[in-house]
Structure formats: structure tokens, C-alpha cells
Amino acid sequence: MSTTSAELQLEKISRFIGGIMRGRDPDLADHLQRLDAKTAEFGRYIGLSETESSLLGIGGGIHDIGKLCINEQVLNKPSRLTSAEFFFIKQHPMAGYQLLAPLELDTRVTDCVLHHHENFDGSGYPHGLAGENIPLFARIVRIWDSYDAITMNRPYHKGRSSEEALAILEKDKALYDPALLDSFTSMMRLSPSI
Numbered sequence: 001m002s003t004t005s006a007e008l009q010l011e012k013i014s015r016f017i018g019g020i021m022r023g024r025d026p027d028l029a030d031h032l033q034r035l036d037a038k039t040a041e042f043g044r045y046i047g048l049s050e051t052e053s054s055l056l057g058i059g060g061g062i063h064d065i066g067k068l069c070i071n072e073q074v075l076n077k078p079s080r081l082t083s084a085e086f087f088f089i090k091q092h093p094m095a096g097y098q099l100l101a102p103l104e105l106d107t108r109v110t111d112c113v114l115h116h117h118e119n120f121d122g123s124g125y126p127h128g129l130a131g132e133n134i135p136l137f138a139r140i141v142r143i144w145d146s147y148d149a150i151t152m153n154r155p156y157h158k159g160r161s162s163e164e165a166l167a168i169l170e171k172d173k174a175l176y177d178p179a180l181l182d183s184f185t186s187m188m189r190l191s192p193s194i
């Protein structure tokens with residue numbers, strides 16, 4: 001498989017963003033790095049082309065770039081957020097999208113940044129999109145983002161096991177694309193390695 005110069009350029013941008021995120025928050029950078037690798041692997045698992053899978057990985061790897069624009073104390077607050085703090089955190093998808101706008105990246109990548117907190121039942125943000133109105137790549141990142149947040153260790157949160165995380169996703173299944181959640185569950189049962 002040959003890599004086009006556009007793909008190479010995107011990979012460089014992604015690595016550059018990864019370096020900035022690591023300087024700001026190593027745990028968040030690790031989360032993004034895992035999503036980069038795992039969403040690309042998932043793309044291949046569900047039969048996307050190699051190009052689409054690597055674009056998906058890049059979207060997964062930079063989806064939270066907008067957190068650079070959010071106050072660090074609010075972002076990492078261990079206790080319950082006030083409604084004003086939650087309002088600020090909810091700005092990060094749009095902030096990231098605007099940050100990337102001058103680069104004119106492939107929209108499938110920027111969809112991951114703008115729409116990764118949209119819920120399948122329409123209850124998410126920033127636009128309250130529902131069902132297949134949410135771009136495919138963003139629906140995929142939505143699932144991996146939740147799973148990784150549940151399983152990762154943070155100073156104030158001990159990571160749960162893969163099986164526990166799958167049970168939590170199943171309980172909240174209204175938030176996720178059902179067909180993608182099925183594929184995700186079967187992939188994780190084959191290799192719960194993340």
C-alpha cells in the first residue's frame with residue numbers, strides 16, 4: 001500500500017498535535033494515542049478501506065484538541081463540575097474545530113473533532129444531532145472515547161475492566177450507534193487489550 005503525500009502530511013499534523021497535547025496533559029495524550037491506534041484497527045475490523053481507517057485513526061487521535069482551549073483546573077477537576085464549568089467543557093468540540101479550520105483538513109477528520117460528543121439519541125452536543133445524521137467517524141470515536149475513559153486510570157478514577165466497561169456501554173446504549181456498538185463489543189471480546 002502506498003501512502004499519498006496528503007496522508008503523510010496529515011500524519012505529521014497529527015504527531016505535531018500529539019506533542020502539544022503531551023506537554024499539556026500526558027494522560028490525555030495517552031488517551032488520544034490509544035484512540036488513534038484503536039479506531040484505525042476498528043476501521044479495518046468493520047471493513048473500511050486502509051485510507052479510511054488511517055483517516056479515522058487521525059480523527060480519533062486529535063478529537064480532543066479543543067481541550068487546549070479549556071482551563072486546565074476545570075478540565076481536571078476531580079470533584080463534581082458546576083453547571084458553569086460543564087458549560088465551558090462543552091465548548092471543546094467547537095473550539096477544536098475552529099482551531100483546525102485554517103488547515104482545511106479532510107472533513108471526515110474534523111467531523112471527529114466537532115461531533116464526538118453527539119449521542120445517537122440526539123441528547124449530545126454541540127448540535128444535538130441524532131442517528132445517522134452524526135457522521136460515521138464521529139459515531140465510532142464516540143464509542144471508543146467512552147470505553148477508554150471508563151477503562152483508563154486517572155488520579156481520581158480507577159480504570160474498570162474491559163467487561164465492566166462493555167456492561168456500562170450496554171446500559172447506556174441509547175447514546176451509541178447500535179450496529180457499531182455490536183461490532184465494537186465483538187471486537188473487544190476477541191481481544192480486550194486496550
Ligand SMILES: [Fe+2]
Nearest residue numbers: 063064116117
Ligand atoms: Fe471530548
